[in-house]
Amino acid sequence: MSQPPRDLRAINAGQSVADHATRLDGLEKATGAARYGRDQIKKDMLWVRLIRCPWGRASLDSLDRDAALATPGVVEVVVSGDAGEYHGDSIGYVVARNRRALERGLQALDATWTRLDCKTGILDDEKARAPMGDPSAETAKAIDDAAFTFEATYSTPVQTHSSLETHGLMIEPDGENSIVHASTQGTFVVADQIGRFLGKPRSKIIIDCEHVGGGFGSKFQIGKEGAAGGLAAKTSGEAVYSFCDREEEHLDTGNRPSLLCKVRLGHDADGTIRGARFETFGGTGVSRRGGGARVPSGRFEFGTLDSPNHQDIQFNAGGPRAMRAPGCPQGAFVEELLIDEIAHRCGLDPLALRRRLDDSERRQRMYDVAADLIGWENRADTGSQTGTMRTGYGIGTCHWGKGRAPAKIEVVVHPDGHLEVRTGTQDIGTGQRTAMAALVAARIGVPLANISVAIGNSMLPAGPASGGSVCTPSTAPAAMAAADLARERILAGVAEREKLDADRLTIDDGVIMEGGRKVIRWEDACRRLSEPVSVTGEFDGQASAHWGEGSSEGVQAARVEVDCETGQIFVRDVIAIQSCGLPLVRKTAESQIMGGVIQGTSYALFEEQVLDPGTGAVLNANFENYKILGSEDCPRIVPVLWRDDQTGVRALGEPPVVPTAAAIANAVFNAIGRPVRDLPLRPDRVLAALAEPMAERVVAAAPRNADLENRA
Amino acid sequence: MNPFAYTSPRNTTDASALAVPNGDFALPVLKSGGMDLLDRMKEGLERPDLVVDLTRIDDPTLDAIDAGRIGGRVTLAMVAESEELRKSAPILGAASGSAATPQVRNVATVAGNLLQETRCWYWRMSQFDCLRKTGDDCPAREGDHRFHVIFQDGPCLMVHPSNLAPALFVLDGEVEVVGGDRTRIPIRDLYADPAVDWRSASVLSPAEIITGIRFKSAPNSAFIALKQKQSFDWPMVSGYAVLDLDGDVIKSARTCAGAVAPRPHPLPQVDAALAGLSIHDEARIRAACEISVDGADPLPGTAYKMTLLPVAIRRAVAAAAHSAGTARGGDA
Numbered sequence A: 001m002s003q004p005p006r007d008l009r010a011i012n013a014g015q016s017v018a019d020h021a022t023r024l025d026g027l028e029k030a031t032g033a034a035r036y037g038r039d040q041i042k043k044d045m046l047w048v049r050l051i052r053c054p055w056g057r058a059s060l061d062s063l064d065r066d067a068a069l070a071t072p073g074v075v076e077v078v079v080s081g082d083a084g085e086y087h088g089d090s091i092g093y094v095v096a097r098n099r100r101a102l103e104r105g106l107q108a109l110d111a112t113w114t115r116l117d118c119k120t121g122i123l124d125d126e127k128a129r130a131p132m133g134d135p136s137a138e139t140a141k142a143i144d145d146a147a148f149t150f151e152a153t154y155s156t157p158v159q160t161h162s163s164l165e166t167h168g169l170m171i172e173p174d175g176e177n178s179i180v181h182a183s184t185q186g187t188f189v190v191a192d193q194i195g196r197f198l199g200k201p202r203s204k205i206i207i208d209c210e211h212v213g214g215g216f217g218s219k220f221q222i223g224k225e226g227a228a229g230g231l232a233a234k235t236s237g238e239a240v241y242s243f244c245d246r247e248e249e250h251l252d253t254g255n256r257p258s259l260l261c262k263v264r265l266g267h268d269a270d271g272t273i274r275g276a277r278f279e280t281f282g283g284t285g286v287s288r289r290g291g292g293a294r295v296p297s298g299r300f301e302f303g304t305l306d307s308p309n310h311q312d313i314q315f316n317a318g319g320p321r322a323m324r325a326p327g328c329p330q331g332a333f334v335e336e337l338l339i340d341e342i343a344h345r346c347g348l349d350p351l352a353l354r355r356r357l358d359d360s361e362r363r364q365r366m367y368d369v370a371a372d373l374i375g376w377e378n379r380a381d382t383g384s385q386t387g388t389m390r391t392g393y394g395i396g397t398c399h400w401g402k403g404r405a406p407a408k409i410e411v412v413v414h415p416d417g418h419l420e421v422r423t424g425t426q427d428i429g430t431g432q433r434t435a436m437a438a439l440v441a442a443r444i445g446v447p448l449a450n451i452s453v454a455i456g457n458s459m460l461p462a463g464p465a466s467g468g469s470v471c472t473p474s475t476a477p478a479a480m481a482a483a484d485l486a487r488e489r490i491l492a493g494v495a496e497r498e499k500l501d502a503d504r505l506t507i508d509d510g511v512i513m514e515g516g517r518k519v520i521r522w523e524d525a526c527r528r529l530s531e532p533v534s535v536t537g538e539f540d541g542q543a544s545a546h547w548g549e550g551s552s553e554g555v556q557a558a559r560v561e562v563d564c565e566t567g568q569i570f571v572r573d574v575i576a577i578q579s580c581g582l583p584l585v586r587k588t589a590e591s592q593i594m595g596g597v598i599q600g601t602s603y604a605l606f607e608e609q610v611l612d613p614g615t616g617a618v619l620n621a622n623f624e625n626y627k628i629l630g631s632e633d634c635p636r637i638v639p640v641l642w643r644d645d646q647t648g649v650r651a652l653g654e655p656p657v658v659p660t661a662a663a664i665a666n667a668v669f670n671a672i673g674r675p676v677r678d679l680p681l682r683p684d685r686v687l688a689a690l691a692e693p694m695a696e697r698v699v700a701a702a703p704r705n706a707d708l709e710n711r712a
Numbered sequence B: 001m002n003p004f005a006y007t008s009p010r011n012t013t014d015a016s017a018l019a020v021p022n023g024d025f026a027l028p029v030l031k032s033g034g035m036d037l038l039d040r041m042k043e044g045l046e047r048p049d050l051v052v053d054l055t056r057i058d059d060p061t062l063d064a065i066d067a068g069r070i071g072g073r074v075t076l077a078m079v080a081e082s083e084e085l086r087k088s089a090p091i092l093g094a095a096s097g098s099a100a101t102p103q104v105r106n107v108a109t110v111a112g113n114l115l116q117e118t119r120c121w122y123w124r125m126s127q128f129d130c131l132r133k134t135g136d137d138c139p140a141r142e143g144d145h146r147f148h149v150i151f152q153d154g155p156c157l158m159v160h161p162s163n164l165a166p167a168l169f170v171l172d173g174e175v176e177v178v179g180g181d182r183t184r185i186p187i188r189d190l191y192a193d194p195a196v197d198w199r200s201a202s203v204l205s206p207a208e209i210i211t212g213i214r215f216k217s218a219p220n221s222a223f224i225a226l227k228q229k230q231s232f233d234w235p236m237v238s239g240y241a242v243l244d245l246d247g248d249v250i251k252s253a254r255t256c257a258g259a260v261a262p263r264p265h266p267l268p269q270v271d272a273a274l275a276g277l278s279i280h281d282e283a284r285i286r287a288a289c290e291i292s293v294d295g296a297d298p299l300p301g302t303a304y305k306m307t308l309l310p311v312a313i314r315r316a317v318a319a320a321a322h323s324a325g326t327a328r329g330g331d332a
């Protein structure tokens, strides 16, 4: 029936600055030679571990500080609290000479707790259980005027951060200075935060984060583990190592908050939405805020919309931190599934309805390509299939606005022709290092092999933190400016010596040319330098030619198979189309998109933090029971870099994770004829949905070509 | 982890003697691959003062695979890859190859797999006490028990974790033991009755060491795991079937369910219903498998397993009939 989609990876050829560059640090990372902060283990250093509450809410009864201090190797026990508000909450820390002493010290501490009543989710709060509020008079009228009303409730789980390299830092004294090996996505942010705990001025602090094992929004702050490390370093004057273990990583390094969303809307027989009210409840654990969700996203026309009704709901769990496109994947899941449900009610092809409700011209063209590549023509009507294995197709969308931050990049030209790109901005695994090198190489006209990169250190030129997808869009203009300056300097020298017009000189693959004539090799031109030449390119955060004015758009299409006897979902293919202005390095750009799809698939099918309803203890603070996608669960992914006529570098970090779960949920709806309105799409939920009647249709299905006509 | 002494005896007689609590060591423990034991020690669930490591014992029979016998120290990876077993009892390779991850399977042993402890997430967390530890309650009953039983054979609601044990049930397997009065224990007697003893992982005495497993040959045998994730996941429910065929007719059948009860859960009523059916009689096979849930008493969170169990058994029967035998999947 459905033939496998064509492999069209080749369509990305020629779209980027560097088509064939591979990660500069790939080998180092694969062999383990790359040293992360977490690898900075020295023989003589102190180990720090927080004393954590084992229950959702509890008060401390007793603690044997003396016994802990008497444990050989334990040097300090700091207790600063006597109650915990969530599993993983900390009340102090222990410092010891080695890891074993640390563990024994914590054991000797023998903290005993009394469990207290706690809340474990959004629905433990009355506000969330209350019936929907009344829409404003205007919205109410719009809804009433429509031919049909529709109401539904959707939910998404807490998705925990769990970086491959856990959160933490290692602090090393260096004379007057402290060198902080931090696992961070903000070199300069950490430098500003850690001084308070170290008791040192900013000028005496050096941050090193040459390699970072992921962050996704959770590593903008040093966290409690970092603060305790700073205090211990200040007290002892010694080297201090403070990193979370895997369990702590799940408990207390932030998450994508859960969402409960109630919707009431009015729609006409042709799928036009006249008016809608959305109520959203964000599960923020013990935090007061941070539970917002982008729904509706603004991508689709909803008629008269009630003003946002959002409430953050507290309960006894760790609080959220930004996570890749905060608020967006959960919002997209609700909104896109809602649209498919409306389409089904009206007997419309959901793609046709989406085209009507979406006014982005770029996405309109992306819809065509996505439909073609996924094989949309093979899509059976929602709920029309029988049999055990049913195939479904679904679409999701995203957009990402423009953001920018000041950045500086230094380029040093050495007399041997070698170029050094220097930037303090961190590479959290996205490929920042490779992107900067490839951009400078291409801009000057020399092979990538001529370039090395010094990155992730606060002694290097300042740049943005990796957040809001602004990092590459902001550093790229600075790198282009620096490359231009370096190139001009060398060409000016050549022009002067050779009595040529500098404006007529070009550089091609390391050879300086005038017209078609070879003038001199880049290396030989540089040999004339008496010392290395340093130039710095700067991006002031304002609009410029090198900066990509405009937003990034994306459309993803998923094909799934659902085993209707077992409720298992197998995601077979995801077409992921993404615009990002000018892609720098093809492979890392594709990998950014594929990573988004993988993370989104994992979110759609597996990930959820599970709290024990009685005690608030996190039952799955490990990778055995906190399920994440593995190799066998990974769909075939076709990333499409959508270039159009765009220049300048735009956001790519976050947007690709936004549409995936939505597209998969829609595909599942298409396959089984009932929406599953709660993430993750677990087998038990699919089976429960299958036990329900088929989703209602309020308008008889229109023949397919009528759909197409409606669009015009 | 607590400090402990370590020893690696060269023969099973010494190992068996060392494993018995005595004046020097009150809490000795046997270690094979250590995949399960070390996890429990790290979580503080187990605080042995002596670890008796079986990996240095000089006895090739511990590592041997034959048509009807596997040494206790053979790894799950070796079972999964054995050509010999693929012919004599494909169900064993399928069950072993589907467990855990390649890394785990390269270390985990047959004996350790049979005697591993429950994965109940309450039990695995040191802050919870429960019936299976020293307590009087089961926190899973009122808690989140989505991975727990549908057959409440005792007060503890854990499901038996081993992929291999139910396979031995349908193969009429036995475990070989040394160190006690007996040398063979039928697999059906290896685990205590959960209505009577819900704390022990087996009926073995501390001195008894499993040296191998024995089983009948069963070319028409198959295993099916229904998992949420196909990489690195425990089965939600698993089904095991051995068929004795006369042409296309099932002369006799042995079926068993995994991940639904505190022990592997044999299904004699299904076996009886399958006897005499043609392997092509889908409707009657389906009906026979439907009764696999007879006697089940699911928890609110495990109702979905009621749907899964008949499917797992039916698919295992179908695979066994076509002696494809192996439903792999789950190579992380």
Ligand SMILES: Cc1cc2nc3c(=O)[nH]c(=O)nc-3n(C[C@H](O)[C@H](O)[C@H](O)COP(=O)(O)OP(=O)(O)OC[C@H]3O[C@@H](n4cnc5c(N)ncnc54)[C@H](O)[C@@H]3O)c2cc1C
Pocket: A624, B029, B030, B031, B032, B033, B034, B035, B036, B037, B038, B054, B072, B098, B099, B100, B101, B104, B107, B108, B109, B110, B111, B112, B113, B114, B115, B116, B117, B161, B162, B163, B164, B208, B209, B210, B211, B233, B234, B235
């Ligand atoms: C991530 C992960 C996923 C897993 N998924 C699965 C799965 O899907 N299916 C499955 O079946 N298993 C699974 N397992 C469990 C794994 O298969 C077992 O932990 C492993 O088989 C235990 O074998 P071992 O040799 O390492 O045992 P050990 O840890 O050495 O021992 C386990 C227990 O058996 C005792 N013991 C060991 N050998 C003997 C002996 N010869 N005589 C007497 N007592 C002995 C030990 O004292 C100990 O109590 C998984 C494990 C992990 C870590």
Ligand code: SF4
Pocket: B118, B120, B121, B122, B123, B130, B131, B132, B133, B137, B138, B139, B140, B141, B148, B155, B156, B157, B158
């Ligand atoms: S199911 Fe058994 S092991 Fe789990 S908490 Fe209950 S009694 Fe303990």
